Amino acid sequence: MKRRDFFKCLGAFGAVCLSPEFSLSENSAENFSKPNIVLMHIDDLGWADVGYKAPHNYYETPNIDALKQSGMEFNNGYAAAALCSPTRAALMTGRYPARTGVTNFISRPNVTENPEGYISSPSMEYKTPKRYQFMELEEITIPEILAPAGYDTYHLGKWHLGTSDPYTPDKQGFEVQMMGECHRDYFDPYDCDSLPDRKEGEYLTDRLTDEAENLMRSSIDNGKPFFLHLAHHAVHTPIRARQDYIDYFKAKPKPSGWEHLDPVHAAMIKSVDDSVGDIISKIDDLGIADNTFVIFTSDNGGHQPVADNTPLREGKRWPYEGGIREPWLFRWDGVIPAGSVCEYPICSIDVLPTVCDFAGANLPSGVDIDGVSITSLLKNQQQIPERDMFWYFPHYISDYTGEIAPFAVIRSGKWKMIRWYDSDKPSELYNLEEDLSETNDCASLYPDKVLDFELRIENWIMEVDAKRPLKNENYDDGRPGKENVFIG
Ligand SMILES: [Ca+2]
Known part of the structure; x- marks a missing residue:
């Protein structure tokens, strides 16, 4: 099939991945049975919080914008829920929150049994299921699939699928975990067993990035593929940021009509953007860009009023687009066409099947997986059927x-x-x-x-x-x- 016919064919199915610079490369995914996988997972970052989407020029995300240009954006990408824990469970398992039972946020430590039954009061038209307080250990996670396939598995940052033993990331498949069991403080001292204090006043987003770079190098030195889940606590409240960045955004003129935008929120986003830039630079410096699959996304929509989700309606917790539509970027040099945009709707549940597909790992047997692999879309080779989400x-x-x-x-x-x-x-x-x-x-x-x-x-x-x-x-x-x- 000629290339022109190929794209025409894609268009006929209505879900086009536009790829202006696409050319077939000798470096196809098939040549790398075990690519490194970097999942950059931001907290409460909305669809319109990134520079390439924001309808104003106040936020600055040059590195995230560059990531978009070097890979594929999914413009109709979603979180599996409008708030944290359900999306995180879905991301780790490939299953809808309704299946894992984690349908609301997790808040309590030291709970060893998830509650059954319902809560009610005369003011509630419906009785509602009691909230889970951890993700069940029976759930099979991405690292539990990849570790037996030879991967180093790293969790850094927010977990929110159980704060007490044995429901922490190291009990859910991650060989190394840092900060997953702790409530956050954005500045050292962190008072967290898994992330020793290092330099008073150091900003957490910078520290986690630093640790991630060291872990990536360690795996490469040891000749092992790695799965890095870099789950920044930013840009979740409390909004706390580096003072130099706050000063910068306080001094930056805001566009007319956008005077309400928050300089501290902008500063937090800038630190996330720094992290993206540092991680991508490290991948390039290590010489692994052609063998590393990078994913960038968030767990739910922007938190109002700190974030302004315009043009989307509402934000975090709501079923409108502002609550669930997310930035979704993918990069793999030579495999994913640079500068491409895909309109096919995707969701957090698709990450596990996609990662397994690229890694050549089987999906867990006997488990209902709701997501689908989108590798054929990422490689721009074949469309996949539309589905309801x-x-x-x-x-x-x-x-x-x-x-x-x-x-x-x-x-x-x-x-x-x-x-x-x-x-x-x-x-x-x-x-x-x-x-x-x-x-x-x-x-x-x-x-x-x-x-x-x-x-x-x-x-x-x-x-x-x-x-x-x-x-x-x-x-x-x-x-x-x-x-x-x-x-x-
Ligand atoms: Ca969140």
């Missing part, structure tokens, strides 16, 4: 942005429907191709489509055996119940 939050949560009731979401092609459980909240339907900001609810125009999507959601709930909210026979009236802790 789902989000599921069977809880109430509230903060200053409002009260969020239990919901389920389906994205199917250009359509997205949010199904709320509470009876005073009808389903909302959006055409994301025409209405990225979700301002035009067209559910009333397409009742058949709404019905179809409700059925698909119902079938999916049965398929994954999700814990459902249950009608509360003692429901009185008024406002939903609260789980008012802002972690996640």
Whole structure:
């Protein structure tokens, strides 16, 4: 097939990966059965928090922008949930949060059994499942697959899938873990057993990057492939940043209409960008760019009002695009075409199958994996079938942005429907191709489509055996119940 015909063929299936500089290389993924894998996983970084997406020029992310130019961007990329722990469980297992049971954020240490049953109060129309407080050890994680395949496995930074033994990263497959069991402080002293204090006042994002570079070099020196999960605590609250960067952004004029942007948030993003630049430079310096698969993403949407997710609606915790749409970048020199953009919708659940595919590792047997490998898209070789994607939050949560009731979401092609459980909240339907900001609810125009999507959601709930909210026979009236802790 001629190259021109090849791209035409891709276009016919509607999910085009545009690759202006693409040319077939001798360096194909098949030549590297065990590529190094670097997963840069940022906390609370929104889709519009990166320079190449932000509709203003206040944030500065030259290294993230360069990463986009040297690899493939997925413009319709999602987190598996609108908050932290569920997405992280999905990323590590390839499974929807409804399957792992981690559907809400984890907050309590020293819990040895995940709770069964429901919580309720007269103010809740639905009783909601009690929250898991760790990811079950039976779940099979990426490092638990890669370590037996010969990989060094490193977790650095935020874990949020259990804070106490035995639910820490080192018990979930990571040979080395730093900071995974600790609550964060952004400056040394960190008071964390797995990350010894080194230099008072040192910034955590810089320190984790430094440690990651050392670990990568160690693996290369030992002739072993590595899986690095660099999970920065940034840019999660409390917003704390290097003072020199804060001073810089305080002095930087803000564009008209964007006077509310936060200089400390901008400074935190800049440190994340430094980290990306340092990691990519290290990969290049070590001479492993042609054998290293790099992934860059985040766990949920920008936290309002620190972050401004414009043009997306709402942010962290919400089912709208501002809560779940994420930056997704992939780089592998000579394998992934530089400067390419793919419109195929992807999600956190796709990382494990993709990584296994590139590493030549089998998916765990007897486990329901929800994600799909996107290696053929990344290599620009073959399209993969469109599929429905789902989000599921069977809880109430509230903060200053409002009260969020239990919901389920389906994205199917250009359509997205949010199904709320509470009876005073009808389903909302959006055409994301025409209405990225979700301002035009067209559910009333397409009742058949709404019905179809409700059925698909119902079938999916049965398929994954999700814990459902249950009608509360003692429901009185008024406002939903609260789980008012802002972690996640
Ligand atoms: Ca988060």
